[in-house]
Amino acid sequence: MSRRRIWTAAAALLMLTAAPAWPQEFTGEELAHRLGCRACHTWQGAGGTHGPALDGVGQRRSRPELAQQLTSTPSRRMPSFAFLRPQDWQALLTFLEGL
Numbered sequence: 001m002s003r004r005r006i007w008t009a010a011a012a013l014l015m016l017t018a019a020p021a022w023p024q025e026f027t028g029e030e031l032a033h034r035l036g037c038r039a040c041h042t043w044q045g046a047g048g049t050h051g052p053a054l055d056g057v058g059q060r061r062s063r064p065e066l067a068q069q070l071t072s073t074p075s076r077r078m079p080s081f082a083f084l085r086p087q088d089w090q091a092l093l094t095f096l097e098g099l
């Protein structure tokens with residue numbers, strides 16, 4: 001495990017255990033902001049370039065493919081987001097499908 005992945009996992013755990021900050025429903029867009037997707041991805045003209053731009057990703061990828069990308073990344077250049085709650089999953093996937 002690289003140092004960055006360990007820190008990502010630690011940050012994810014911290015977000016989950018800081019319960020009052022994570023109680024309610026979020027829209028997919030809010031989740032994408034909170035989870036820091038824009039550190040590596042651009043959409044709608046803002047974001048990083050470590051990963052591919054996500055505009056139109058809903059046309060390129062099916063929902064199962066998007067879910068797969070978020071949980072297991074063979075290249076290890078993207079952290080896993082498998083820790084998300086089921087309802088957050090659905091919201092995030094619906095947001096990605098609409099990009």
Ligand code: HEC
Binds near residue numbers: 051057061069
């Ligand atoms: C540390 C950088 C990083 C972060 C943070 C990150 N990604 Fe990625 N992502 C990548 C890279 C790099 C790829 C290219 C494929 C690969 O290497 O796994 C990728 C690929 C993708 C793809 C597939 C794109 C395509 O065109 O097929 C999707 C969808 C995606 N990421 C969504 C997200 C979402 C949603 C988040 C936030 C929850 C996120 N990523 C956070 C680096 C990141």
